[in-house]
Amino acid sequence: MKLQYKLYIGLTAILGILLIIGGLILAQEGQKREATERLMTLYRPAQASAEGLVTAFSQFNSGVTSGLNPSVDDPSKVMVQSIQLFNEHLGQLSSLTQLIPFKQSFSIEAIDQQFDEVSFLGLSVVNQYRELIQQQRVLEGQVESLIAQLGSVSGQRYPDTLLMQRDLLKLSLFIASPLHRSELYDANRLLQLENQLVRRIKAIQADSELSYLLDMTEMGYGLGEVRTLYARIINVFNTFYVKRNQYEQAQQRMQQLLEAANKVVNSNGAQALNQLQAITKNSTHIEYVLIPLGIIIAGLLAYQTASRIRKPLEQLLEATRFAQQGDFSYRIEIESSDEVARLAHHFNEMMDRLGSITVSRSYLQQVLDTVLHAVIVVDDDFKMKFINTTAATYFPNKAQVGASIFNCRTDEGAFLLNEPDRCLLREKGELLGLEKPIRLVSGQRLIVAMNVARLSLNESQHWVITLHDITAIKNAQRSLNLYAKIFETSNDAIVISNKHNVIEQVNPAFTQITGYSADDVVNQNPNILSSGKQDRDFYKKMWGELLMYGRWQGEIWNRRKSGEAYAEWLSIVAIHNEYGLIERFVGVFSDITQRKEAEQLIHRQANYDALTELPNRRLFWDRLAQALLQSDASQQGVALLYVDLDGFKPVNDTYGHEYGDLLLKHVADNLKALVKNTDTVARLGGDEFAILLPAFDRDKLEGLAGKIVHDLMQPIEIKGKQIYIGASVGISTYPDIAQSQEQLIHQADSAMYYVKAANKNNYAVYDEQMELLASQRMQLEQDLNSAVDNQQLEVIFQPMFDVKSNRIVCAEALLRWQHPEKGQIMPDVFIPIAEESGLIQHIGHWVLREVCRLAVLQMSEVGFVKVAVNISPKQFMQPDFVSGLAQILNETGFPAEYLELEITERLIFDELAATSVVMQKLADLGVSIAIDDFGIGYATLNDLKRFPVKELKFDRSFIKEIRRSHDDQTMIRALADMAHQMGMKVVAEGVEDLPSLDLLKAAGCDLVQGFVYHEAMSMTSLVRLLDQQNTQPNSNNKYPSA
Known part of the structure; x- marks a missing residue:
């Protein structure tokens, strides 16, 4: 019996050794298979990401093409979405390339840099083209306005105006055509059109009956705006044309990089699939040998032990069922002292410990589920052993016990714990403060701070991963950085003062505008800038509005450190704390001195003659209208004198425009000296002047006219030459002669022409006989x-x-x-x-x-x-x-x-x-x-x-x-x-x-x-x-x- 038992044991040992050898071989093949399957799980998303790059790039190119079609709506939103999609695919592919051992390489950095160049050029080209189209439409509107103004003049009598209309239209069409065809401009043709337009302007200036057109503010500004607009459009468009060519070249380079990346990813994926199929075939053959062998061994062992341990095993099985149900109170009672008895004793001790552990673990689980941080425990193979409720919320269907941590991805598609992180972790034993973006099921995007620490349990190594939501902190940080950047780089000056109006902080623009550095003004009152041009009532009203409404804005004059006064547009806002009390004041202002000067210059150019500095025709008509309204209210009359110089053109033609200009200035000074400050002397154009006398003295009116004629007949010395001219003066008064502004102007003009026709160098007050002569003259014509x-x-x-x-x-x-x-x-x-x-x-x-x-x-x-x-x-x-x-x-x-x-x-x-x-x-x-x-x-x-x-x-x-x-x-x-x-x-x-x-x-x-x-x-x-x-x-x- 003993010999039989020994043979039985020997046979079982031999079969066991064979089974162990086969198991080792099968385990090795299994590891190969698991590694290859893991690679396959990486290749598939890598191929999808590579194809996604091509699709996103194609969408971006389509957006650029649409953007260069003026009839299509602005595609900028679609282009930005395609850029975001491209970056998402590129981020995923970048993470995967760190895990996949590609046999051939391609550069993620090169693709990223090339796409940055392409997207920047594409957006620039579209935005620049859209701006050009807008500017061209503004130009067309300005040209149409000028053509309409010129069209109001008779084309038969003034052919130069029709020719200018034609020149403007030619110029507008010439600018529009290459812009819509995206072709470069013909510089020679453009120069011809511009010179032609300049010649037309000079022709109109030389025509005494048309020169007033260019004196009109709308006309002068319109022509200037047209010439500025077309020059700006052409310069910017030629730059745009070069940028567009650069974009097309960058587009070709991008296409080549994407094709190379797709080729590498697809070829390596195919090789991995072939390798997996070979490993699967080998494993199947080994299993065919090991399964029968294992059945034989199991049968022998079962037969040998069945009779000795059957009853104790049944008790152990029963205890296990209780333990599975969470009841660790069951105990095994065996009286023998053999191995089975010792096993039962140890099993009872284990049940005691498990009961204690279960209580502790339940308590720990509850505690960890209540914290706001996500907690994940992984083993050294990065299999998840524990997750709390917050972690499950962050990674639903992914964060599960037994699953790999690589199932958890960031919002960009990268691994939560990527290869560089793991290398650093093994080197230092911990990771602190890594920022990762994740997206919840609801679509909300979070930024979390990830910390990883080593945890040793029973000589096995684990890692504890905690994720802390820092989205609010990051947003606040970004806002603070943005506000600081705005504060530092703003072109507007910013000054912050406390509730006592003591300056705490100023930005660089404040120093640039005022000349005061931060050291000069901190702890000072803002009245250090006061110019003295605003009285106490102004500041009283300003502070009243500020304290009542919490804000004030307006124009104010302050003084720079140099002592120079300047104008600024100032906005002040009161900052309140949580109790509604004012804590600080923030003032923002811009220097508007140049704008004020430009407004004054524009006003002066629009209303005053540049040569004589007298009011021009426009301002004079306005003052005349006001004088007539005041006359109706005060029952006082208004006199109008038209003064036309006799012999001015020969002087101008003989001695040149310099002498003519000096002569006109002399006449202007002479006329101003003859009237009161309340009267208005204006130059209507050429050698025509007008004098407006509100509330005039009737007994002295003709004496004034005679004085004007006498003084202007006297020799005038200009640069050593004696110049002789004369003057014809026409007079009308309101309301005793003229009954309206139109009549007053017409009658003074008629009286002046009457004098010119009758030997000149005299004056005349309008009467009906002059109207008859004018009518007769018109009939003669x-x-x-x-x-x-x-x-x-x-x-x-x-x-x-x-x-x-x-x-x-x-x-x-x-x-x-x-x-x-x-x-x-x-x-x-x-x-x-x-x-x-x-x-x-x-x-x-x-x-x-x-x-x-x-x-x-x-x-x-x-x-x-x-x-x-x-x-x-x-x-x-x-x-x-x-x-x-x-x-x-x-x-x-x-x-x-x-x-x-x-x-x-x-x-x-x-x-x-x-x-x-x-x-x-x-x-x-x-x-x-x-x-x-x-x-x-x-x-x-x-x-x-x-x-x-x-x-x-x-x-x-x-x-x-x-x-x-x-x-x-x-x-x-x-x-x-x-x-x-x-x-x-x-x-x-x-x-x-x-x-x-x-x-x-x-x-x-x-x-x-x-x-x-x-x-x-x-x-x-x-x-x-x-x-x-x-x-x-x-x-x-x-x-x-x-």
């Missing part, structure tokens, strides 16, 4: 408009005689208007009307053609003599004047060498360069030039020698006084001698008697024209005289002789 078509104009000729031969050598063409109702109207009446209305060009063209036509038709039979035609300055300066004249000569067949054009010396010096070019073209054509009315302008013979001038005609004023003025005789003689030396002939016109003729002959005049020889006549009569002169050579004795 309307009639003159149709005079050419109705054949009411007639050309007659006054011959010029050679004083030596008494023969006709030239004839001056004179224009007459045969009005159907008023009879013959002389040129001195209708020519000024024609010049002002613009009809002079049409009439002048007709005169040239008619003179050439009549001469060819009738004079060719008796032989041509020169025909002189007066040319208006406006006609002379027309771009097509010379070509038009050449066409007339060609069409009529009149020889150019017999045509003489008479121009005034003033025309030459009004447009010196242009006149010189036109005169040379006329000389090349064969047409000769004569200077008419010589001696009353500013030209000298030395000035004229530069031009192809053949004749000089002395003004009638010299001829009229030659018999009584020895000085005039001497002047004519001297001028004639100098003209002859320069190859010019001298003509005297308006000679009416023989004594004057004799004096002119003696003075050296070559040709004479006037009633002393013959009055003006028709071409038929002139031809008859020429024929008589040819057929009767001695007939000249019928004409005067010396």
